[in-house]
Amino acid sequence: MIEIKLNAKLYYCTIKYCAFFVIVKIAYLEGASKKYKSGDTEVVALYPTDFSVSTGELVLIIGPSGSGKTTLLSLLGCVIYPTQGHVNLNNTYTEKLVDNDLAHLRLNSIGFVFQSFNLIAPLNVLDNVMLPLMLQKVNSKIAAQRAHEALKLLDMEHRVSSLPKMLSGGEQQRVAIARALVTNAPLILCDEPTASLDSKSATVVMEHLKDLAKKGKAVVVVSHDQRLRPYANRIVEVADGKIINETSESNSV
Ligand SMILES: Nc1ncnc2c1ncn2[C@@H]1O[C@H](COP(=O)(O)OP(=O)(O)OP(=O)(O)O)[C@@H](O)[C@H]1O
Ligand SMILES: [Mg+2]
Numbered sequence: 001m002i003e004i005k006l007n008a009k010l011y012y013c014t015i016k017y018c019a020f021f022v023i024v025k026i027a028y029l030e031g032a033s034k035k036y037k038s039g040d041t042e043v044v045a046l047y048p049t050d051f052s053v054s055t056g057e058l059v060l061i062i063g064p065s066g067s068g069k070t071t072l073l074s075l076l077g078c079v080i081y082p083t084q085g086h087v088n089l090n091n092t093y094t095e096k097l098v099d100n101d102l103a104h105l106r107l108n109s110i111g112f113v114f115q116s117f118n119l120i121a122p123l124n125v126l127d128n129v130m131l132p133l134m135l136q137k138v139n140s141k142i143a144a145q146r147a148h149e150a151l152k153l154l155d156m157e158h159r160v161s162s163l164p165k166m167l168s169g170g171e172q173q174r175v176a177i178a179r180a181l182v183t184n185a186p187l188i189l190c191d192e193p194t195a196s197l198d199s200k201s202a203t204v205v206m207e208h209l210k211d212l213a214k215k216g217k218a219v220v221v222v223s224h225d226q227r228l229r230p231y232a233n234r235i236v237e238v239a240d241g242k243i244i245n246e247t248s249e250s251n252s253v
Contacts, residue, residue, distance in 0.1 A: 011155070015164065020054060020213070021055060021216030022055070023054050023055055024054060024055045024132055024186075025052050025053070025054050025086075026053060026054060026055055026089075026090060026109070026186050026218040027052065027053055027076050027088065027089045027090070027109075027187055027189050027218070028050070028051060028053070028087075028088050029049055029050060029051045029052070029072070029075055029076060029082070029085065029086070029087055029088075030050060030085055030086040030087075030088070031048040031049070031050060031084065031085035031086065032046070032048065032051075032075050032082040032084070032085035032086060032087055033047055033048040033049065033082060033083050033084045033085055033195060034046045034051055034068075034071050034080065034082060034083050034153070035047050035083045043243050044069040045065075045068050045241055046071045046072055046075070046082060046242075047241045047242050048085055049072065049085075049242070049243055050108050051072065051076070051236065053076070053187070053209055053218045053220050054218055055186060055217065055218045056214070056216050056218070057213055057218060057219070057233040057234060058209060058210055058213040058214060058219040058220075058221065058222065058231055058232050058233050058234075059218075059219070059220045059221070059233065059234045059235075059236060060221050060222075060228055060229065060230060060231070060232035060234070060235045060236070061073065061220065061221070061222045061223075061236045061238060062222075062223060062224070062226070062228075062229075062235060062236070062237055062238070063224075063237055063238035063239050064224070064239065065224070067127070067238045067239050067240060067241065068240075068241040068242075069103075069191075069222040069238050070115060070222060070249045071241075072222075072238065073191055073220060073222050074187050075087055076089075076189060076220065077106070077110050077112050077189045078094050078102060078105075078106050078110075079112070081095075083116065089105060089109055089110070089128075089187075090104070090105060090108075090109045090187075092105060092226050107132060107135055107136060107183070108136070108183070108185065109185055109186060109187055109189045110185050110188075110213050111132075111180030111181055111183060111185040111187070111188045111189070112180055112189045112190075112191075113136070113173075113176050113177050113179075113180045113188075113189065113190040113191060113193050114176065114191055115191040115192045115195070117162040117164070117172045117173060117175075117176040117189075118176065119172055119175060120164075120177060121163070121164055121165065121201060123162070123163075123203050124160065124161050124162060124163055125151065125156065125159050125160050125161070125162050125163075125164070126144065126147055126148070126151070126160040126161070126169070128144045128164070128175060128179055129145075129147040129150055129151055129178045129179045129182050130144060130147040130177065130182075131179065132179060132182060132183045133146060133182060133183060136183060146161070147178070147182055149232075150176070150178040150179070150181050150182040151178045153178065153181070153208065154175070154177055154178045154205070155173040155174065155204070156171060156174045156175055156178060159171065159175075166208050168196075169196030170196045170197045170198065170201055172196070173193065173194075173196045173205075174197075174201070174214065177182040177190070177193060177205060177208075181212070185217075186216075186217060186218060187217070187218045187219075187220075188209065188212060188218070188219045188220070189211065189220050190218055190219070190220065190221045190222065191222045192203055192222060192223055192224070192225075193209070193221060193223075194206065194223065194225060194228065195204075195223070195224075195225075199227075201230035202225075202227075204252060206221075206228060206231045207229070207231075209221065210231045213233070221236075229249070230249075232249055233248065233249060234246065234247070234248050235249060
């Protein structure tokens with residue numbers, strides 16, 4: 001959107017805000033399912049499912065514990081392989097890739113906030129957030145600068161030297177979110193990103209994720225938390241390993 005202000009007396013014009021992006025289906029599942037086997041028992045975590053996410057939208061995946069939300073997100077994020085069906089990320093069917101190429105595609109396409117944070121215990125906050133940039137072989141000075149910026153956004157810059165074990169759950173969550181944002185990936189996947197946050201911090205995080213979607217990122221948030229509904233452009237409800245309902249929200253914030 002471009003807003004041009006004209007002032008007849010001063011004869012000036014300013015471009016207030018400019019956000020152009022092309023809407024692209026950045027990732028999708030085609031009939032993707034996941035079964036786990038342990039001994040004689042088989043758990044169907046997700047039945048064959050079609051799902052897609054596009055740039056510029058925040059999709060909320062909601063459902064009870066054990067319904068398959070993390071499984072769906074992990075398939076989309078190529079953390080696990082489907083038992084059946086296909087996963088397409090950034091225009092590439094992932095089953096065609098060897099491990100190194102898949103790792104490269106993931107690194108450049110996805111920022112992932114895991115339910116269990118997955119911060120690296122012996123690395124301090126700054127090094128944790130710099131890690132994806134170091135893997136991308138970004139110059140270390142620039143990587144440190146970008147990590148500081150991401151941590152500042154999440155109000156965690158003052159803890160750069162702390163180890164993860166010195167942080168509260170909510171603080172670890174904010175560092176994990178900073179790490180997911182630092183590479184500027186087009187797809188941000190968040191598993192329960194507000195679970196350990198007080199309601200004020202949860203609002204800040206959700207507003208930030210919503211802002212990223214408005215600027216053209218594709219954002220998928222998995223949660224139990226019904227209070228996140230107003231932030232979503234689309235809500236996908238999951239139960240017993242299936243998508244049971246999907247709604248588009250015209251009044252999202
Ligand atoms: N590695 C695994 N081995 C065996 N079963 C698994 C595994 N991972 C998930 N499951 C099972 O698959 C089902 C879906 O799990 P999933 O983690 O996707 O649920 P969820 O909706 O994310 O739950 P929660 O809200 O508690 O995080 C559950 O019954 C779970 O026990
Ligand atoms: Mg889960």
